[in-house]
Amino acid sequence: xxxxxKTQAAHIIEMSNIHKSFxxxxxxxxxxxxxxxxxxxxxxFISIVGASGSGKSTLMNIIGAxxxxxxxxxxxxxxxxxxxxxxxxxxxxxxxxxxxxQNFNLIxxxxxxxxxxxxxxxxxxxxxxxxxxxRALLEMVEMSDWVTHQPNELSGGQKQRxxxxxxLANDPxxxxxxxxxxxLDSRTGxxxxxxxxxxxxxxxxxxxxxxxxxxxxETDRQITLKDGKIC
Amino acid sequence: MLIVENFLLAxxxxxxxxxxxxxxxxxxxxxISSVITxxxxxxxxxxxxxxxxxxxxxxxxxxxVTARDSGDNESSxxxxxxxxxxxxxxxxxxxxxxxxxxxxxxxYEENIGDGEARMxxxxxxxxxxxxxxxxxxxxxxxxxxxxxxxxINKNDDxxxxxxxxxxxxxxxxxxxxxxxxxxxxxxxxxxxxxxxYTIVGIYDDSxxxxxxxxxxxxxxxxxxxxxxxxxANSSSGIQFFSxxxxxxxxxxxxxxxxxxxxxxxxxxxxxxxxxxxNAQKDVNDVMSSINKIKAAxxxxxxxxxxxxxxxxxxxxxxxxxxRTREIGVRKAIGAKRSHIKTQFIIExxxxxxxxxxxxxxxxxxxATIVALKMSLPVAISIPVIIISVMxxxxxxxxxxxxxxxxxxxxxxxxxxxxx
Ligand SMILES: Nc1ncnc2c1ncn2[C@@H]1O[C@H](COP(=O)(O)OP(=O)(O)OP(=O)(O)O)[C@@H](O)[C@H]1O
Ligand SMILES: [Mg+2]
Numbered sequence: 281x282x283x284x285x286k287t288q289a290a291h292i293i294e295m296s297n298i299h300k301s302f303x304x305x306x307x308x309x310x311x312x313x314x315x316x317x318x319x320x321x322x323x324x325f326i327s328i329v330g331a332s333g334s335g336k337s338t339l340m341n342i343i344g345a346x347x348x349x350x351x352x353x354x355x356x357x358x359x360x361x362x363x364x365x366x367x368x369x370x371x372x373x374x375x376x377x378x379x380x381x382q383n384f385n386l387i388x389x390x391x392x393x394x395x396x397x398x399x400x401x402x403x404x405x406x407x408x409x410x411x412x413x414x415r416a417l418l419e420m421v422e423m424s425d426w427v428t429h430q431p432n433e434l435s436g437g438q439k440q441r442x443x444x445x446x447x448l449a450n451d452p453x454x455x456x457x458x459x460x461x462x463x464l465d466s467r468t469g470x471x472x473x474x475x476x477x478x479x480x481x482x483x484x485x486x487x488x489x490x491x492x493x494x495x496x497x498e499t500d501r502q503i504t505l506k507d508g509k510i511c
Numbered sequence: 512m513l514i515v516e517n518f519l520l521a522x523x524x525x526x527x528x529x530x531x532x533x534x535x536x537x538x539x540x541x542x543i544s545s546v547i548t549x550x551x552x553x554x555x556x557x558x559x560x561x562x563x564x565x566x567x568x569x570x571x572x573x574x575x576v577t578a579r580d581s582g583d584n585e586s587s588x589x590x591x592x593x594x595x596x597x598x599x600x601x602x603x604x605x606x607x608x609x610x611x612x613x614x615x616x617x618x619y620e621e622n623i624g625d626g627e628a629r630m631x632x633x634x635x636x637x638x639x640x641x642x643x644x645x646x647x648x649x650x651x652x653x654x655x656x657x658x659x660x661x662x663i664n665k666n667d668d669x670x671x672x673x674x675x676x677x678x679x680x681x682x683x684x685x686x687x688x689x690x691x692x693x694x695x696x697x698x699x700x701x702x703x704x705x706x707x708y709t710i711v712g713i714y715d716d717s718x719x720x721x722x723x724x725x726x727x728x729x730x731x732x733x734x735x736x737x738x739x740x741x742x743a744n745s746s747s748g749i750q751f752f753s754x755x756x757x758x759x760x761x762x763x764x765x766x767x768x769x770x771x772x773x774x775x776x777x778x779x780x781x782x783x784x785x786x787x788x789n790a791q792k793d794v795n796d797v798m799s800s801i802n803k804i805k806a807a808x809x810x811x812x813x814x815x816x817x818x819x820x821x822x823x824x825x826x827x828x829x830x831x832x833x834r835t836r837e838i839g840v841r842k843a844i845g846a847k848r849s850h851i852k853t854q855f856i857i858e859x860x861x862x863x864x865x866x867x868x869x870x871x872x873x874x875x876x877x878a879t880i881v882a883l884k885m886s887l888p889v890a891i892s893i894p895v896i897i898i899s900v901m902x903x904x905x906x907x908x909x910x911x912x913x914x915x916x917x918x919x920x921x922x923x924x925x926x927x928x929x930x
Contacts, residue, residue, distance in 0.1 A: 341924055346843060367847045367848065367849075370845050370846060373842075373844065373845050379843050385839075385840045389523050389524060389527055390523065398844055399844045401513065401516055402844065402847070402850055446844065450845070
C-alpha cells in the first residue's frame with residue numbers, strides 16, 4: 281500500500297492519450313497533438329526532439345500548466361491540471377514549475393536580482409527572504425557580479441543564467457526549458473547545459489526541448505516527436 | 512508588500528517614458544488645478560462677503576412701523592402713526608424679554624439735531640455737536656468704546672434722565688483735561704431751546720467706526736437717553752429699531768419670529784403694520800447665486816478631469832499592449848490575475864496621484880495669487896484638497912480598471928507568443 285503510494289508520487293508527470301487542437305476560426309479545427317502518452321519520474325533529465333512544427337512547444341505548454349489539453353488526462357504531481365482554475369494554475373506554475381525560454385524573457389527595466397525575486401514575490405515571501413535566496417541563486421549560476429544589472433546590460437549567456445536562477449526561485453519540482461541554448465553560441469550553450477546537469481544532480485526533474493542531437497544525447501532519455509506523436 | 516513593489520515598478524516604468532507620463536498627467540493636472548482654483552476663489556469670495564456682513568452688521572434685523580397698503584382706497588388722506596401705532600421703550604422691552612436668548616442687543620435712536628455745546632467749567636469755546644438719543648443696546652450694537660464713566664443705561668432711559676455720554680473730541684475741545692469731566696454739566700444751545708445734561712461718560716470718537724458710512728465728515732455725536740430726546744422733540748413713539756441677534760446663525764430664525772410676533776400684535780391695527788427686514792436674506796440670495804456659478808464652473812472643470820481620466824485610460828491600454836509579453840512572462844512564473852491587475856491599477860493611480868498633487872499645488876498657487884491681487888482673504892480648504900487627492904486616485908482606479916482587467920485576463924500563451 282505504502283509502496284504503491286510512493287510509486288504514484290514518483291511519477292511527476294503522467295500523461296495519457298493527450299490530444300491538442302487549436303480552433304482556427306469555426307468550424308475548422310487543427311489537431312497538433314494526436315494522443316501522447318508520457319511519464320516522467322522524479323529526478324529524470326529528459327529531452328524532447330523533433331522537427332520544427334512537430335508540436336514540442338505545444339506539449340511543453342501543457343506540461344507547464346500554461347495551456348490545457350483538449351482530450352486525455354494529465355496529472356502534474358498527481359493533480360489534474362485540466363480541472364484547475366486560472367489562479368490555481370498560476371499557483372502550480374509558481375510553486376512546481378520553472379520555465380526557461382529560448383529568448384530568456386527577463387522582465388525589462390528591473391535588475392537581475394529583482395527578476396530572480398519575482399516568483400518569490402508572487403508566492404508571498406518576505407523581502408528579506410527573497411533577497412537572500414535570489415542572491416544565493418545568482419551566486420550558484422555565477423552571476424553575483426551582475427546582481428544590479430538590468431537585462432539589456434547582459435549578454436545572452438548571462439541572461440539565460442539569470443533566467444535559470446529565476447526558474448529555480450521557488451524550488452520547483454520541474455524545470456521546463458524550451459530550446460534554452462537556441463539563441464546562444466555552442467560554447468555558451470554547453471555552459472548552460474552544464475548548469476542543467478548540476479541542477480539535475482541536485483535532484484531536479486528537467487524537461488529539455490532542443491534541436492541539438494549532441495545536447496539531447498547527454499540526457500537520460502530522448503523523446504522524439506513526429507507530427508504530434510511520440511515515435 | 513506587493514503594493515510597495517508595484518509602486519516602485521510603476522515609478523520605473525513611468526520614468527522610462529517620462530514625456531508620455533507627463534502628457535498623460537497634464538490632463539489630470541489641468542482638471543484638478545482648475546477645480547481647486549475655482550473652489551478656492553469661490554471660498555475666498557464667500558468669506559469676503561461674510562466678513563463684510565459681520566463688519567457692517569448686516570445680520571441685524573430692522574423693525575419698523577409702516578402704513579398698511581390700502582389699494583382700494585387711494586383717496587384716503589395719509590396720517591402719520593400715532594403714539595398707539597408706534598413702539599415704545601416698554602413695548603420693545605416686552606419683545607426683548609420674549610426672545611432674550613436670541614437677542615444680543617436692541618438699539619433705537621431719536622435724533623434731536625445739531626447744537627452748540629458749551630461747558631461752564633471748561634474753556635471759553637463752543638463746539639457743534641449732534642445730539643442723539645439712544646438706548647443702552649445702541650452702545651453694544653455700534654461698538655462704542657467708552658474711555659471714562661458709563662454708557663446710557665436702562666434706568667436713564669426709563670426716567671428720561673438728563674445725562675449725556677460725550678465724544679472725546681468734544682471733551683478735548685471744551686475742557687483742558689477730561690479728568691474731572693464726569694458729573695460736570697454740558698449745555699447745548701439749539702435754535703429754539705437750550706438743554707442741559709450731566710456728563711456720565713466719555714467715548715472714543717477718534718476713529719470713526721462703521722465703514723459703511725465712511726467718508727463724509729459729520730459733527731461729533733453726543734449721546735443722551737432716547738426717552739429724553741423724545742421728550743425734547745415731543746415725539747410720541749419709536750418708529751424704528753434694530754435687533755442684533757446673539758449669533759449670525761440665529762438671524763433668519765429670529766427675523767421670522769420677530770415678524771410673526773409683531774404681525775400678531777398689529778393684527779387689529781387697520782392703518783399700520785410692522786415691517787421686519789433682515790439683510791441676511793439678500794445675502795443668502797447672493798451667496799446662493801455665487802454657489803450656483805461655482806457649481807457650474809466646477810462641472811466644466813470636472814469635464815476637464817474626465818477628459819484627463821480618459822487620457823489615462825488610453826495610455827494604460829497602450830501600456831498593456833506594449834507589455835503583453837511581459838504580462839505573459841509574469842503569468843508563466845506564477846502571477847495571478849489579481850497581481851497583474853494590482854500592478855496596472857497602481858500605475859494608473861500613481862499617474863493620477865502625481866498629476867493630482869501637481870494640480871493641487873498649481874491650483875492653490877493660482878487661487879492664492881488671484882485672492883491676493885483682488886485683496887480677498889485666502890481660503891485654503893483642507894477638505895477640498897483631501898477630496899481632490901482621493902478623487903484623482905479614484906479616477907486612476909476607475910480609468911485604470913478596464914486596462915488592468917484586460918491585462919489580467921490575457922492568456923499566458925498568447926501573451927508569450929505576442930510579437
Ligand atoms: N495558438 C495556435 N493556434 C494555431 N496553431 C498553432 C498554435 N500554436 C501552435 N500552433 C501550431 O502547432 C504546430 C506545432 O507548434 P509548436 O510550436 O508546438 O512546434 P514546435 O515543435 O515547438 O516547433 P519549433 O521547433 O519550431 O519550435 C505548428 O504547426 C503551429 O503552427
Ligand atoms: Mg517550439
